[in-house]
Amino acid sequence: MSDVRELLGRLGPTNIRFDVGRGGGVAELTNIDIAGALGMVPAGLGREVLEAAWCPDVAAMRRHKLRDVVVGLVVPELQRQSRRLCEAHLDLQLAEAALAWSNSATAEQRRHVDRARQVLAQVRAETWPTNTVEHLPALARAAVDEIREGLGRSDHATAVAVRIDPSNYAKLWRPVYRWLLQRMVEAESVAAMQLADAVRKGVA
Numbered sequence: 001m002s003d004v005r006e007l008l009g010r011l012g013p014t015n016i017r018f019d020v021g022r023g024g025g026v027a028e029l030t031n032i033d034i035a036g037a038l039g040m041v042p043a044g045l046g047r048e049v050l051e052a053a054w055c056p057d058v059a060a061m062r063r064h065k066l067r068d069v070v071v072g073l074v075v076p077e078l079q080r081q082s083r084r085l086c087e088a089h090l091d092l093q094l095a096e097a098a099l100a101w102s103n104s105a106t107a108e109q110r111r112h113v114d115r116a117r118q119v120l121a122q123v124r125a126e127t128w129p130t131n132t133v134e135h136l137p138a139l140a141r142a143a144v145d146e147i148r149e150g151l152g153r154s155d156h157a158t159a160v161a162v163r164i165d166p167s168n169y170a171k172l173w174r175p176v177y178r179w180l181l182q183r184m185v186e187a188e189s190v191a192a193m194q195l196a197d198a199v200r201k202g203v204a
Contacts, residue, residue, distance in 0.1 A: 004195050004196040004199055005050070005053075005054045005192055005195075006054075007034045007037075008034065008038065008051070008054035008195075009054060010031050010034055011031060011034060011038070011055045011057075029199070034199070037195055037198035037199045038050075038051070038198075040194070040195075041191050041194045041195050041198065042191075042194065043065075044069060044191075045069045045070070045073060045183070045184065045187040046187035046188050046189075046192075046194075048065050048069050049066070049144060049147065049184045049187055049188040050192060050195065051066075052066050052144045053144050053147045053148040053188065054148065066140065066144075067136075067137070067140075070136055070140045070180070071133075073180075073183060074132070074133070074136060074180065077128075078132060078133070081126075081127045082127075084123055085120075085123050085124065085127050088116070088120040088123040088124075089120055091116045091119065091120070092113070092116040092119075094116075095109070095112045095113040095115075095116040096113055096116075099112075126175070128175065129172050129173070129176070132176055135162060135164070135173075135176075138161070138162040138163055139162055139177055139180055140180065140184075141161075141162075142158055142162050142177065143177070143180055143181045143184045143185075144184070145161065146181065147188055151181075151185070155169055155174060156169075158177055159173070162177070
């Protein structure tokens with residue numbers, strides 16, 4: 001079998017058969033065997049993405065599972081960014097306060113303020129939009145589609161898919177989408193290997 005993911009298409013209502021002409025034990029797999037192998041894949045992001053990409057009819061009945069794992073993945077990163085932004089802002093306030101308290105500000109104090117401003121500007125530029133959570137459903141769907149259709153979608157196509165102004169996508173949303181896509185790709189790849197292993201054991 002070229003790709004074990006093809007077997008998952010048999011779990012949905014479809015007329016396509018992937019068990020024709022494959023030879024060996026795989027040709028004898030039933031839908032129950034495939035579902036059993038899928039059940040051996042540990043729950044989590046990888047399994048949910050695997051199902052969403054390759055047996056969407058089944059995944060549609062448990063869409064909340066994908067939502068929960070994506071939110072669970074993204075929220076800690078949003079919290080980390082929020083803390084980093086607060087810390088950078090506080091560092092600047094402290095540097096400016098030290099300058100204000102000084103009777104004669106030193107060159108080092110001014111440099112400290114300048115550095116703190118630069119750091120804050122950089123952190124702000126790297127912080128995701130405040131409405132990231134609102135866009136998560138569209139971002140996750142676009143990532144699932146790209147995984148299923150093949151990686152390499154253009155920025156414009158992604159912006160259209162997630163209903164974001166293409167002129168704002170590169171600056172504001174590309175980092176968010178690429179971060180999410182990378183983690184979903186990695187998790188789905190691991191889950192696919194686990195599925196393949198479960199299938200091999202099932203036909204051994």
